[in-house]
Amino acid sequence: MSMNEKPTNDWDPRSDDITRDQAAAYDDMRHRCPVAHSDYLNLSLFRHDDVMRVLNDPETFSSAVSSYLSVPNGMDPPEHTQYRSIIEPYFSPQRMAVFEPVCREIALRLANGLSRGGKVEFNAGFAQDFAMQIQCAFLGWPQDLHEPLLHWIRKNREATLTGDRNALDRVALEFDTYIKGLLAQRREAGADAPDDITASLLRDRIGDRLLQDDEIVSILRNWTVGELGTIAACVGILAHYLAEHPDVQQRLREQPSLLPKAIDEILRIRAPLIANRRISTKPVEIGGREVPAGQRITLIWASANRDETVFGDPDEFRLDRDPASNLLYGSGIHDCPGAPLARLELRIGMEELLARTTWIALVPGSLPTKAVYPAAGFSALPLCVE
Template sequence: MNKEMPQDDWAPRSEAVLDDQIASYDEMRRRCPVAHSEYLHWSLFRHEDVVRALHDHHTFSNAASSHPSVPNGMDPPQHTLYRQLIEPYFSAERMAAFEPVCRDIAVKLVDGLPAAGEVELMAAFAEEFALQAQSAFLGWPAELNEPLRRWTRKNHAATLARDRNAMEEVAFEFDGYIRALLAQRRAAGDGTPSDITACLLRERVADRLLNDEEIISILRNWTVGELSTMSASVGILMHYLAARPALQQQLREQPSLLPVAIDEILRIHAPLIANRRITTREVEIGGRRLAAGERVTLIWASANRDEAVFGDPDDFRLDRDPSKNLLYGAGIHVCPGAPLARMELRVILEELLQRGCRLQLVPGKEPVNAVYPASGFAALPLRIERE
């Protein structure tokens, strides 16, 4: 007997939703907080429901991908083994060692901005920072930046279209880049550099070395997450400050406020729209009954704006309880790369603000919103004025 499919409550790929994702998710949270669609299956919009799914990994499994995903697509105990392996790569010691490299990248990009005038910040600055910082962190050559930029865009397009063949091709293309890097490091023998990519070749799990498929999956997860969300975050932050000169000046004068201000701005406008889960058993959530095996989409961009937790979702406050902010998730799958992302965002804003750049909106030129699975802006015209 075929399972009866629920009627769709909304259309995630409709023009109205993609035109303004944040406003659309706000409306869904109030109207239908647990909603079904053919494209995203079941979507959770409320903070309470998303937090419940995050902490109940026995019911809401992370093994939602048809491809191996280390460790994002795993549940305990398998997840625990790999998580313990990767967490040291984001330790305070590694962040302190990488910060000068990251700052050098930021300084060069800020100094490369025009002394005065209009610039499209996404391609010329935000995407470039994400690419350069990620390549430097992983020990990848600069010549890989442009292929990675094209790959990220193809990955977004394939995900939006839910084109399985295109998604397979994109994954295969990325795998090729990484296999070549691994082969180079193996061929170098004792001369292998001590970068993160080389270090992964020496990592062991369950008394054996990681195999290439596991290393590729780890690096793919880091790269997909880092490139898209980092460039989106930089764009969101720059637009937010350009629209609020007083806040921009306050952070210029009080840079110690940057970490909490960055997290709050990215709560208001999420750089990552959603993650997936799959139910392992029948469950009732938000007044809807989901069967075992249902695919679930956790809408971060809505949960972090829930009025029941944050009041007016657009109210910028520096005194919020940080434990409520789901910017980097929660539970056993909380983002291991959060220390890296926080450091990179702090550094890029420190250099922008302290090196005399005043960000201004361009009258008559609106930014172009990015569309699912991306967030932030596809194009961001801003005016730069130097002090």
């Protein structure tokens, strides 16, 4: 095939066969066609080695793929480096230590509020509220923003799934309006503004100037989209896995100190984030396939983190794996700056869930509904909680 010829499709990411069981389908693609083209996801990479090669070569594989300003996810060095230096201090050990008791109080209250002795819709009854309340508390956002944000996340997911550009533009504008309203409130309050992260970003500088509103909105959009949907998916995946694997659940109830490693391992097995994007800056070869400059590339985390050449049996639960191989939070210069916050939230959420319950079980005869790309985890998750 010539470089200018349109490639043929190797798979259809939206077909029923794929969406019925995404993890199994990605496993199959990793073996059958590890570098695969589709109109929907362009060139998809399924193997751990190929994904790592892209992550470790930002000059050849650019992150500037979005038509919207994306700080810092959609940037390359040196611009990316400047913005990362502003963002990383918000996830410092000191900030995490200050936020931990706030996080624990929210997790404790929600765990105590779960209905006992019958079927619980766990996503609606715990996971989504946990993600929303935790993130708004971290950012200093008011409670009356919870419901609009939940609606916004749903609309953003639907627009992303359909690829409707007009809908995506409307959803982006809606979010910008929320955040710019918060920024205006803090400016008007002056010295009386709450001492929160949102107000702090108004004082941050890039070079010799203050961050612009569009940059702050982009940072907060990334944190919100990245945290709310993904943390809710993570909590649902973790609870379901423990219900499905009572031996692991019992072990973690008896040894909660194992939770940090166990959480990362469960989320390696069952991905909360399916994919990420790059674009090639020059012609290159990947997995025996010629890739032209300007080729959009999708990194399938959900496959790379189950690659047998790195992890052996991908479904085997092990706590002795090399954490550097786990791509749960990415790798390279674009590894997730919010990983310390996510790990804190998930650890505390699971600690309180296990401490405030005696057992979590599957509901006989009631199957969960798996989420469909770009979402992960479950769209409905019935569980029994004692």
